[in-house]
Amino acid sequence: MAPVKNGRVLFNEVPQGYPEPGKTTVYDATQTIDPETVPLDGGILIKTLDFSIDPYLRGRMRDASAKSYAPAFEIGKPVYSFGIGVVIRSENASAKAGDHVYGILDHANYNIKKDLSSAGLEILDNAHNLPWSTYLGVLGMPGKTSYYAWKEYSKAKKGETVFVSTGAGPVGSLVIQLAKRDGLKVIGSAGSEEKVQFMKEIGADVAFNYKTTSTKEVLAREGPIDIYWDNVGGETLDAALEAMAVNGRIIVCGMISGYNNQHATGIKNLFHVIAKSLTINGFVVFRLEDKHGADFRREIPPLVASGEIKHKEHVWNGLEAVGDVILAVQKGINKAKAVVHVADD
Amino acid sequence: MAPVKNGRVLFNEVPQGYPEPGKTTVYDATQTIDPETVPLDGGILIKTLDFSIDPYLRGRMRDASAKSYAPAFEIGKPVYSFGIGVVIRSENASAKAGDHVYGILDHANYNIKKDLSSAGLEILDNAHNLPWSTYLGVLGMPGKTSYYAWKEYSKAKKGETVFVSTGAGPVGSLVIQLAKRDGLKVIGSAGSEEKVQFMKEIGADVAFNYKTTSTKEVLAREGPIDIYWDNVGGETLDAALEAMAVNGRIIVCGMISGYNNQHATGIKNLFHVIAKSLTINGFVVFRLEDKHGADFRREIPPLVASGEIKHKEHVWNGLEAVGDVILAVQKGINKAKAVVHVADD
Numbered sequence: 001m002a003p004v005k006n007g008r009v010l011f012n013e014v015p016q017g018y019p020e021p022g023k024t025t026v027y028d029a030t031q032t033i034d035p036e037t038v039p040l041d042g043g044i045l046i047k048t049l050d051f052s053i054d055p056y057l058r059g060r061m062r063d064a065s066a067k068s069y070a071p072a073f074e075i076g077k078p079v080y081s082f083g084i085g086v087v088i089r090s091e092n093a094s095a096k097a098g099d100h101v102y103g104i105l106d107h108a109n110y111n112i113k114k115d116l117s118s119a120g121l122e123i124l125d126n127a128h129n130l131p132w133s134t135y136l137g138v139l140g141m142p143g144k145t146s147y148y149a150w151k152e153y154s155k156a157k158k159g160e161t162v163f164v165s166t167g168a169g170p171v172g173s174l175v176i177q178l179a180k181r182d183g184l185k186v187i188g189s190a191g192s193e194e195k196v197q198f199m200k201e202i203g204a205d206v207a208f209n210y211k212t213t214s215t216k217e218v219l220a221r222e223g224p225i226d227i228y229w230d231n232v233g234g235e236t237l238d239a240a241l242e243a244m245a246v247n248g249r250i251i252v253c254g255m256i257s258g259y260n261n262q263h264a265t266g267i268k269n270l271f272h273v274i275a276k277s278l279t280i281n282g283f284v285v286f287r288l289e290d291k292h293g294a295d296f297r298r299e300i301p302p303l304v305a306s307g308e309i310k311h312k313e314h315v316w317n318g319l320e321a322v323g324d325v326i327l328a329v330q331k332g333i334n335k336a337k338a339v340v341h342v343a344d345d
Numbered sequence: 346m347a348p349v350k351n352g353r354v355l356f357n358e359v360p361q362g363y364p365e366p367g368k369t370t371v372y373d374a375t376q377t378i379d380p381e382t383v384p385l386d387g388g389i390l391i392k393t394l395d396f397s398i399d400p401y402l403r404g405r406m407r408d409a410s411a412k413s414y415a416p417a418f419e420i421g422k423p424v425y426s427f428g429i430g431v432v433i434r435s436e437n438a439s440a441k442a443g444d445h446v447y448g449i450l451d452h453a454n455y456n457i458k459k460d461l462s463s464a465g466l467e468i469l470d471n472a473h474n475l476p477w478s479t480y481l482g483v484l485g486m487p488g489k490t491s492y493y494a495w496k497e498y499s500k501a502k503k504g505e506t507v508f509v510s511t512g513a514g515p516v517g518s519l520v521i522q523l524a525k526r527d528g529l530k531v532i533g534s535a536g537s538e539e540k541v542q543f544m545k546e547i548g549a550d551v552a553f554n555y556k557t558t559s560t561k562e563v564l565a566r567e568g569p570i571d572i573y574w575d576n577v578g579g580e581t582l583d584a585a586l587e588a589m590a591v592n593g594r595i596i597v598c599g600m601i602s603g604y605n606n607q608h609a610t611g612i613k614n615l616f617h618v619i620a621k622s623l624t625i626n627g628f629v630v631f632r633l634e635d636k637h638g639a640d641f642r643r644e645i646p647p648l649v650a651s652g653e654i655k656h657k658e659h660v661w662n663g664l665e666a667v668g669d670v671i672l673a674v675q676k677g678i679n680k681a682k683a684v685v686h687v688a689d690d
Contacts, residue, residue: 069591069620233615246414246632255616266611270578271600273627275404275414280625282618287591
C-alpha cells in the first residue's frame with residue numbers, strides 16, 4: 001500500500017477570546033504515513049474514526065505556564081481529545097487488529113501508541129452494537145460527567161426541583177433524564193428553539209430559550225430550586241443563587257460563560273450560600289471514576305440501547321472541520337453533542 | 346420604688362452603606378418603667394446585663410420587604426440581639442426572680458416576655474461560674490457558629506492546612522483553636538497588630554495583618570490550603586480560591602466585605618471549584634443546633650473554664666454606645682468580641 005495522507009490539527013496560537021479556526025488551530029495535510037509499513041516499535045497503529053469536541057478543550061488552549069488539572073496544548077503539536085479508533089496493526093499484546101478503542105487521541109488520521117494502558121485507551125466491547133460515536137457522548141466522558149456527579153452530589157429527593165443549564169447538550173440532557181428518573185421536576189435552559197424542543201422530548205417539565213426568555217423570571221415562577229446543575233456560570237449562576245431553596249445544592253460542572261471572556265463579571269449573589277445553607281460542589285469527572293464507573297457501565301448502556309435514555313449528535317465530517325467545531329461548541333451554536341467523523345469503520 | 350429610666354435603642358432608618366450612629370439607630374431615654382409595679386400579665390420582667398453585637402446585625406437593617414432568614418428590624422421599634430438578662434419579677438412558671446437568661450432581647454434596660462420558650466430564651470446554669478458575657482461570645486452564638494460548622498463541614502484531617510479570615514474575632518478565634526486541637530496548620534488573618542498577636546497566642550502557626558500584608562502572597566507561600574473559613578468574602582475569598590488544594594473545603598460563615606457595599610466586586614475565581622473539585626458550604630448556625638448543640642455544651646464550657654480555650658472581649662458601657670459598637674463591628678475596629686455592658690448583676 002502506498003503512503004496515505006495523515007492529516008493533523010495543530011495548536012498554533014493561544015487565543016485571547018474565542019478560538020479562531022485557521023489561527024488558534026490549523027489543519028496540516030503535509031504528513032503522510034504508510035499504514036502497512038510504518039514502524040511501530042512494539043506498539044499499536046490506530047486509525048481515527050470519530051472525535052468528541054467538548055467545552056473543556058478551551059482550557060487547554062492556554063499558555064503552558066498556567067497550571068490546571070489538564071495540561072495545556074503544545075504550540076506546533078496536534079491538539080487531542082476523546083476519540084474512537086480502530087486498531088489497524090498491533091505488535092503489542094494489549095490490542096489486536098480490529099479492536100475498537102476509546103480514549104484521548106491526537107487529532108490526526110493515525111495515532112501510534114506504545115500500548116493501551118500507558119495511552120489511557122480502553123477497548124470497547126460494544127455489547128449493544130451501538131454506533132461508535134455513542135461512546136463519545138452519552139456513554140463517554142459527557143455521560144459519565146452527568147452520572148457520576150449526579151450520584152455523588154445531587155442528594156436528589158423525589159418531588160424536588162432541579163434547574164439544568166445547557167440542558168440540550170450531552171451532559172445536561174442526561175442530567176435531565178436522570179433527574180426525571182429520580183422523580184424531580186426539571187427546568188432546562190438552552191440557546192435555541194430546537195434545543196428547547198429536544199429538552200421537552202427528553203422529559204423537561206419546563207424548557208426555555210435563555211436568549212429570548214429571562215432566566216430570572218422563569219426561576220422566580222417555577223422555583224425555588226433545590227438543585228442547580230451549572231454548566232455556564234456568570235449571570236445564570238447568579239440567577240440560580242437567587243432562586244435556590246434552603247439547603248439547596250449547586251453542582252458546578254462548567255462555566256462556559258467565562259471561558260472566552262477574561263473580563264467576565266464576577267459572581268454577585270454568592271452571599272445566598274449563607275442565608276440558604278447552600279452547598280456548592282465543583283468536580284472533575286476522572287476523580288469520580290473509581291467510585292461510580294462500574295455502576296455507570298452496568299446501568300446506562302442498556303437504557304441507551306433500549307431508547308429509554310435518549311441522546312442526540314451533531315456530526316461534522318473531516319479533520320478539516322475541527323477548528324470550526326471547537327468554536328461552535330464554545331459559542332453554543334452546535335445543535336447537540338458535537339462529533340467530528342473522520343473515517344468510516 | 347419610683348419609676349426608672351428604660352433606655353432603648355430604636356431602629357430609625359435603613360442605611361445605604363455603613364450604619365450611622367444617631368441616624369440608623371437612635372438612643373431614646375424618654376421611657377420610664379417601675380420594675381416593682383409594671384403589669385406583667387403573667388409574664389416575666391428581665392433586666393438587661395449585656396448585649397452581643399455581631400456582624401450579622403447589618404442584615405436586619407434592611408427594607409422589611411427584602412426577605413432573608415432573619416426578619417428585618419422595624420423602623421421606630423427597638424433593635425435586638427443576643428443578650429444576657431436577670432429575671433427581676435416573674436408571674437410565670439418558666440422562670441423565677443434571680444434566674445439568668447440568654448437569648449434575643451430588645452435593646453432596652455428592661456424586657457417583658459410572656460414566657461421563656463416563646464421568647465426563645467434559656468436559663469443559664471453557669472456551672473463553671475464564668476463571667477456572664479462569656480455566654481455572648483465563645484459560649485454563645487459565635488462560639489456555636491464555629492463549633493457546629495467546623496464539626497459539620499471541615500472534614501479536617503491532621504496535617505492539613507486551614508486559613509481563617511477574621512481569626513481574632515469570636516468566631517475565627519475559636520475556629521483557630523479547634524483546628525489546632527485537630528492537628529492542622531493554621532493561617533489566620535486580621536486587621537491589626539493587636540489581633541495578629543492574639544492569633545499567635547491562641548496557636549496560629551502563621552498570623553498576618555491583611556491591611557499591611559498581601560493575603561495572596563501569604564497563601565502562595567504557606568498554602569495550598571485544604572480548608573478556608575470565610576468570614577469576609579470578596580477579594581479574600583478570591584485569593585483563597587486561588588490557593589485551595591484539590592478536594593478543598595470552603596466554609597462560608599460570613600461575607601462582611603459585601604455587607605456595607607452594594608457595589609462590591611463579584612467573585613472572579615469561582616471556576617477553581619471545578620478544576621480543584623472544591624466544596625463550598627454556607628450555613629446558618631440555628632439550622633445546625635439540633636445536630637451539634639449537645640456536644641458543644643458538653644465539650645466547650647469546661648475547656649473555657651480551664652483556660653485551654655482562650656477568648657477575648659472588647660466591652661463598651663451603656664446602651665448609648667450601641668450605635669457606635671454596631672459600626673465598629675462592621676468596620677472591624679473592635680479589638681475582640683464586641684459586648685455592650687448595660688448593667689451589673
